[in-house]
Amino acid sequence: MEFTYEDLTADEYHHRVAVYQPLTAALRELVDAVIRTEVDDATVHSATETISEVTAALRAQQIPGAYGVRHTAEGRGMAWGNAVIGLRNAIAPPLTVVRGSVTDPVVAHADVELGAAYEGPPGHVHGGVVSLLFDQVLGEAASMTGLPSYTGTLTIRYLRPTPLGPLRIEAFTPERDGRKTLARAAMLVDGAVTAEAEGLFISPRGMTPLHPFAGESR
Numbered sequence: 186m187e188f189t190y191e192d193l194t195a196d197e198y199h200h201r202v203a204v205y206q207p208l209t210a211a212l213r214e215l216v217d218a219v220i221r222t223e224v225d226d227a228t229v230h231s232a233t234e235t236i237s238e239v240t241a242a243l244r245a246q247q248i249p250g251a252y253g254v255r256h257t258a259e260g261r262g263m264a265w266g267n268a269v270i271g272l273r274n275a276i277a278p279p280l281t282v283v284r285g286s287v288t289d290p291v292v293a294h295a296d297v298e299l300g301a302a303y304e305g306p307p308g309h310v311h312g313g314v315v316s317l318l319f320d321q322v323l324g325e326a327a328s329m330t331g332l333p334s335y336t337g338t339l340t341i342r343y344l345r346p347t348p349l350g351p352l353r354i355e356a357f358t359p360e361r362d363g364r365k366t367l368a369r370a371a372m373l374v375d376g377a378v379t380a381e382a383e384g385l386f387i388s389p390r391g392m393t394p395l396h397p398f399a400g401e402s403r
Contacts, residue, residue, distance in 0.1 A: 189255040191263070198257055205265070205273050212275030213302075220301045269321035278303065280318065282325045293326040293356040299349050309346040316341050318354055319370055319382035326356035327366040327386035334366050334386035347372060347379040364388040 193201075215236075222229070252266030252273065265273040270280050282295045297318070305311030320339055327334040352374045359368040364387055372380040 189253050191255050191257055193257045195259070198261060198263075202272065209271075209273055209275050210279070213279065216275060216302050217300050267321075269317055278314075278318065280321065282322055284325060284329060287329045287358070290358055291355045292329055292358055293322055295322050295354045296351065297354075298351045301349070304349060306346055309348050310352075312341075312343060315343070315347055315372065315380050316382075319372070319380070320384065322354045322356050323368045323370050323382060323384040324386060326368045326370070327359050327384070329359070332388045334388045337365070337385040337387045339382065339384045342381045343379075344381065345377075345379050347374060350374070352379075359386075364390070 252264075252271075254267075255263040255265075257263070263272075265271050267274060267277060269277050270282060271277040278297050278299060280295050280297045282293055284293045285291070295318070299310050299314070303310055303314045305314070316339065319341060320336055323339070324334060324336060352372060354370055354372050356368055356370040359366045361367075366386045366388075368384050368386060370382045370384075371378045372382075
């Protein structure tokens, strides 16, 4: 499992964010609009042609395969194709994980607002999306020291349906034993817990620690 190092200055990093973040946000709006539109057939056909033209323009120059996971010299992660936090992935919820200190009771948290694209039961978040969000936040909590950790097991307890809209995930101080880390988290809506999760995360043998970066993870 390889990470790609990019020698970017802070200015270059923020320039890329400024270029791609609005594009991805616009695509998320498009996904939501497609789900909820009630326009006439002619408008749908016209929109389809326009989207196809835009897609062709973006495909004019592309990397082969997946985006991968990239890091800057100061430890900023750029998992921009990631299914949960990918800054260039419109399928991903607009989730930003904020990491604190390994000594904090809540070592990482994320606030996110989920709309129509993430619905399962009517008006509520799909259970698989709940699991997806937990997996990401728990994994980041387990990797706080800079040593990447990957999901071994993930157990979710669904206490009540999670309504679409704003929610928060909080990950608690992990327990470490060699290459294994046990992490726990809760999902909250208006302060009420809707689901809880526990995950066992494993650091692969021979994995080189990355520079730990306290702050936002994208």
